[in-house]
Amino acid sequence: MRQGDKRQxxxxxxIKVFARKGFFNSRISEIAKEAGVADGTIYLYFNNKxxxxxxxxEKEMGAIIQKVKSELAGIDDPRKKLERFAYLHxxxxxxxxxxAEVIQVELRQSTxxxxxxxxxxxxxxxxxxxxxxxGGQASGVFRQDVMPGIFKRAFFGALxxxxxxxxxxxRKKYSIATAARQISSFFLEGILTDEARQSS
Amino acid sequence: MRQGDKRQxxxxxxIKVFARKGFFNSRISEIAKEAGVADGTIYLYFNNKxxxxxxxxEKEMGAIIQKVKSELAGIDDPRKKLERFAYLHxxxxxxxxxxAEVIQVELRQSTxxxxxxxxxxxxxxxxxxxxxxxGGQASGVFRQDVMPGIFKRAFFGALxxxxxxxxxxxRKKYSIATAARQISSFFLEGILTDEARQSS
Amino acid sequence: MRQGDKRQxxxxxxIKVFARKGFFNSRISEIAKEAGVADGTIYLYFNNKxxxxxxxxEKEMGAIIQKVKSELAGIDDPRKKLERFAYLHxxxxxxxxxxAEVIQVELRQSTxxxxxxxxxxxxxxxxxxxxxxxGGQASGVFRQDVMPGIFKRAFFGALxxxxxxxxxxxRKKYSIATAARQISSFFLEGILTDEARQSS
Amino acid sequence: MRQGDKRQxxxxxxIKVFARKGFFNSRISEIAKEAGVADGTIYLYFNNKxxxxxxxxEKEMGAIIQKVKSELAGIDDPRKKLERFAYLHxxxxxxxxxxAEVIQVELRQSTxxxxxxxxxxxxxxxxxxxxxxxGGQASGVFRQDVMPGIFKRAFFGALxxxxxxxxxxxRKKYSIATAARQISSFFLEGILTDEARQSS
DNA sequence: TATGAATGAGGTTTCATTCAT
DNA sequence: TATGAATGAAACCTCATTCAT
Numbered sequence: 001m002r003q004g005d006k007r008q009x010x011x012x013x014x015i016k017v018f019a020r021k022g023f024f025n026s027r028i029s030e031i032a033k034e035a036g037v038a039d040g041t042i043y044l045y046f047n048n049k050x051x052x053x054x055x056x057x058e059k060e061m062g063a064i065i066q067k068v069k070s071e072l073a074g075i076d077d078p079r080k081k082l083e084r085f086a087y088l089h090x091x092x093x094x095x096x097x098x099x100a101e102v103i104q105v106e107l108r109q110s111t112x113x114x115x116x117x118x119x120x121x122x123x124x125x126x127x128x129x130x131x132x133x134x135g136g137q138a139s140g141v142f143r144q145d146v147m148p149g150i151f152k153r154a155f156f157g158a159l160x161x162x163x164x165x166x167x168x169x170x171r172k173k174y175s176i177a178t179a180a181r182q183i184s185s186f187f188l189e190g191i192l193t194d195e196a197r198q199s200s
Numbered sequence: 201m202r203q204g205d206k207r208q209x210x211x212x213x214x215i216k217v218f219a220r221k222g223f224f225n226s227r228i229s230e231i232a233k234e235a236g237v238a239d240g241t242i243y244l245y246f247n248n249k250x251x252x253x254x255x256x257x258e259k260e261m262g263a264i265i266q267k268v269k270s271e272l273a274g275i276d277d278p279r280k281k282l283e284r285f286a287y288l289h290x291x292x293x294x295x296x297x298x299x300a301e302v303i304q305v306e307l308r309q310s311t312x313x314x315x316x317x318x319x320x321x322x323x324x325x326x327x328x329x330x331x332x333x334x335g336g337q338a339s340g341v342f343r344q345d346v347m348p349g350i351f352k353r354a355f356f357g358a359l360x361x362x363x364x365x366x367x368x369x370x371r372k373k374y375s376i377a378t379a380a381r382q383i384s385s386f387f388l389e390g391i392l393t394d395e396a397r398q399s400s
Numbered sequence: 401m402r403q404g405d406k407r408q409x410x411x412x413x414x415i416k417v418f419a420r421k422g423f424f425n426s427r428i429s430e431i432a433k434e435a436g437v438a439d440g441t442i443y444l445y446f447n448n449k450x451x452x453x454x455x456x457x458e459k460e461m462g463a464i465i466q467k468v469k470s471e472l473a474g475i476d477d478p479r480k481k482l483e484r485f486a487y488l489h490x491x492x493x494x495x496x497x498x499x500a501e502v503i504q505v506e507l508r509q510s511t512x513x514x515x516x517x518x519x520x521x522x523x524x525x526x527x528x529x530x531x532x533x534x535g536g537q538a539s540g541v542f543r544q545d546v547m548p549g550i551f552k553r554a555f556f557g558a559l560x561x562x563x564x565x566x567x568x569x570x571r572k573k574y575s576i577a578t579a580a581r582q583i584s585s586f587f588l589e590g591i592l593t594d595e596a597r598q599s600s
Numbered sequence: 601m602r603q604g605d606k607r608q609x610x611x612x613x614x615i616k617v618f619a620r621k622g623f624f625n626s627r628i629s630e631i632a633k634e635a636g637v638a639d640g641t642i643y644l645y646f647n648n649k650x651x652x653x654x655x656x657x658e659k660e661m662g663a664i665i666q667k668v669k670s671e672l673a674g675i676d677d678p679r680k681k682l683e684r685f686a687y688l689h690x691x692x693x694x695x696x697x698x699x700a701e702v703i704q705v706e707l708r709q710s711t712x713x714x715x716x717x718x719x720x721x722x723x724x725x726x727x728x729x730x731x732x733x734x735g736g737q738a739s740g741v742f743r744q745d746v747m748p749g750i751f752k753r754a755f756f757g758a759l760x761x762x763x764x765x766x767x768x769x770x771r772k773k774y775s776i777a778t779a780a781r782q783i784s785s786f787f788l789e790g791i792l793t794d795e796a797r798q799s800s
Numbered sequence: 801t802a803t804g805a806a807t808g809a810g811g812t813t814t815c816a817t818t819c820a821t
Numbered sequence: 822t823a824t825g826a827a828t829g830a831a832a833c834c835t836c837a838t839t840c841a842t
Binding site: 424479533536540541542543546547549550551553554555556557558559560561562564565573574578579582583585586587588589590591592593595596597 | 624679733736740741742743746747749750751753754755756757758759760761762764765773774778779782783785786787788789790791792793795796797
C-alpha cells in the first residue's frame with residue numbers, strides 16, 4: 001500500500017461520517033469501518049478525533065484556495081472576478097457536499113475551533129474577496145467608500161448561507177449559475193431600480 | 201419563588217454555558233451550577249439537554265421576530281426597512297452575544313436540528329427579508345429580476361457572517377451603524393462606481 | 401377523612417402498582433398518583449418504599465391466615481381439610497390477583513426479604529398445612545413416615561406454582577375446584593393405579 | 601485469553617452477584633470487579649444488564665435440561681423416573697446454589713421476564729415431568745384421571761419450594777435423597793394410610 | 801396532616817484511546 | 822504498521838426522600 005494511502009482513506013471516511021452525523025455524533029469506530037481499517041490504526045495517523053477534523057479543514061481548504069486563486073488569476077475585470085468567485089464557491093460546494101457540510105458545521109461548531117485555532121486558512125480564503133475589492137478600487141471600478149473588511153464577510157456570508165440552503169435541501173430551485181449571477185449582481189449593482197437610484 | 205422563575209434561570213444559565221462551551225461540551229451539572237439549582241431540578245422543567253436548546257431557540261427567536269417585525273412596521277420605505285433590519289440584527293447580536301452564539305452554532309450544529317426540526321422560526325425570520333423585497337418590487341423601488349428567495353439568504357448570510365466575526369473578536373473595528381449601513385448599501389446600490397455602472 | 405383511610409388507600413394503590421410493575425420498577429410517584437395523594441404524604445404513613453411492601457405482606461397475610469384458619473376450624477376430616485386448604489388458597493389467589501402477584505414476586509424477590517425479614521407470617525401460613533398433617537397422623541389417617549416439614553413445603557409449593565401459572569395466563573383451562581381436587585388427590589392418594597400400587 | 605473465556609467469567613461473576621444481591625440491587629461495577637474486568641468490557645459481550653440475566657437463564661437452563669433428559673433416558677419405570685427427576689432437581693440446586701437462586705428469583709422476578717420473554721426453556725423443563733406422566737399413563741402405571749398439565753406444575757412447585765427453603769437455610773435437616781424420596785412418594789402413593797385408603 | 805418542588809447521590813452505559821500481539 | 826479487545830473516566834438522567842409552606 002502506498003504511503004499515505006491509508007491516511008487518505010481515513011480522511012475521506014471521516015468527511016463522509018462527519019457530514020452525516022456531525023463531529024460529536026460521529027464515532028471513531030464508524031470512521032474506521034468506513035475507511036476499512038481498524039480503530040487503532042487511525043491513531044497511527046492522527047493524534048485524536050479532533051485532529052482529524054483540523055486536518056480535513058487545513059488540507060481541503062488549502063486545495064480549494066489553490067484552485068480558486070489559480071482560476072481567478074486568468075481574469076482581469078474585478079467584476080468578472082467577483083462573479084467567478086461566487087460561481088466557483090457554489091460549484092465547489094455542489095461537487096463536495098460532504099466536505100462542504102463538514103466545513104460549514106465545524107466552522108461554527110465549537111467556539112474552540114474558531115477561537116483557539118485562529119483559522120488562518122479560512123482567513124486566506126475570505127481575503128481573496130477583499131483582494132478583489134481592493135483591486136477594483138485601485139482600478140476605479142469599485143467605490144472607494146466600500147470597506148473591504150466588511151465586504152469580504154458580507155459576500156462570503158451570502159454565498160455561505162446559500163450553500164447551507166443547498167446542502168440541506170435535496171433539490172435546488174435555481175441553477176448554480178443563476179444563483180452566482182444573482183448574488184454577484186446584488187453586490188455589484190444593488191437591487192434598486194434606476195428610478196429609485198436617481199431619486200435617492 | 202415565582203412560578204417559572206427557576207425555569208427562566210435555567211434557560212439563562214444554559215445560554216451562558218452553551219455559548220461558552222458549545223452544546224456538546226456543555227454539562228448539565230454546569231448549567232445547574234450556573235443556575236443555582238440541583239442537577240435534577242433541570243429535569244423538572246425540561247425533558248433532556250436537547251430540549252433546553254430547542255426551547256432557547258424557539259423562545260428567543262420568537263421574541264426577536266416580534267421585536268423586529270414591530271420595529272419595521274413603522275417604516276414605509278423599503279430601502280429604510282432593509283437598512284433598519286440590518287441594524288436591528290447586528291444590534292440584537294451585540295446585545296445578546298451569548299444567545300447569538302448559541303443560535304449561530306446550533307443553527308448549523310447538527311443536521312438534526314435543521315433537518316428534523318424544520319426550523320419554522322428561522323424561516324419566519326428570514327422571510328421578513330423577502331417580504332421587504334417583495335414590497336419594494338411592488339412599489340417599483342426594487343428591480344423585478346431580483347429573486348426574493350435568493351436575496352433573503354444572501355442578505356441574512358451577510359449579516360450573519362458579520363455577526364460571527366463580532367462574536368469571535370472581542371473588539372470591533374467598525375460601529376454597528378457603520379456595518380449596517382455598509383451592508384445595506386452593498387445590497388441596495390452595489391459597489392460599482394457610477395462610471396463602471398454606465399460602462400457596463 | 402377517617403383515620404387510616406389514607407393509609408389504606410396507599411396500600412391498595414401500592415398493591416396495584418407493585419403487581420403491575422414489580423417492586424423495583426414501581427415509582428413512589430406512581431403509587432401516590434394511584435392513591436390520589438401527594439408523594440410526600442406517603443412518607444407520613446410509611447418509612448420508605450420497602451416499608452410499604454413489608455406492610456402489605458404482614459397485613460394481608462395476617463388476614464388470609466385468619467380467614468383460612470377459621471374456615472378450616474369447622475372441618476374434622478384431615479382429608480377434607482387438605483382439600484379445603486387447596487381450594488381456599490387458589491380461590492384467594494383468584495380473588496386477589498394483584499395481591500397474589502405481589503406476594504409471590506416479593507416472596508422470592510430479594511433474598512433480603514426472606515433472609516432479613518424471617519418471614520413469620522409466611523411460616524405461620526405454611527404451618528397450617530403441617531398442622532393438618534400432624535392431625536391426620538394422630539388420627540391414623542396419614543402415614544407416620546410422612547415428614548410434615550417436607551410435606552408442608554411440597555403442598556404449598558404445588559399450590560403456589562399453580563397460582564403463578566394462573567396469574568400469568570389470562571384464561572384458565574381448569575376450574576379452581578378441579579385444580580384443588582386434583583392437587584389434593586395427588587397428595588392424598590398419589591397417582592399410581594391400583595395395580596401399580598399392589599405390584600410395588 | 602481464550603475466546604469466550606472473558607464472557608464466561610462475566611457470566612459466572614453475574615451469577616454470584618445476582619444471587620447475593622438480587623438483580624436490581626446488583627451493580628454492573630460489582631459484576632465487573634468480581635469478574636476481574638473493566639466495567640466497559642461487559643458491554644463488549646452483553647447488550648445490557650438484563651441481557652446478562654437472560655443469557656444466564658437460557659444457557660444454564662439449556663445445560664440442565666440436557667443433563668436431566670439424558671439421565672432419565674436410561675430409566676424405564678415411570679415411578680423411578682419421577683423419583684430420579686426429584687433427586688436430580690434437588691441435587692442440581694444443591695450443587696449450583698447461586699445459579700438456583702438467580703433462576704428462582706428471576707423466574708418470578710419481573711412479570712416482564714415471564715410474560716414478555718415467554719419462557720420456552722422453563723416450559724421445556726417442566727414438560728419433562730408431564731412427559732413422564734403421560735408415559736406412565738400409557739403403560740398403565742399412572743391413573744388416567746391425572747391431568748398432566750396440573751401435575752407437572754404441582755410436582756415442579758413442590759420441588760421448587762423445597763429448593764427455596766434449602767437455599768435460604770444454611771443447614772438442611774434432611775438429606776437430598778430423603779427429600780426426593782418423600783416428595784416422590786407423596787405424589788406416587790399419597791399420604792393416606794392403607795386403612796384410610798380403603799375406607800374412602 | 802398534606803403538599804409537591806427540590807434535591808443530589810449514584811447507576812448504566814458510551815466511546816475515545818491504549819497496548820499487547 | 823496494523824489490529825481490535827480492553828479500558829475506565831465521565832455524563833445523563835432517575836427517583837426515593839426531604840422540607841418549607
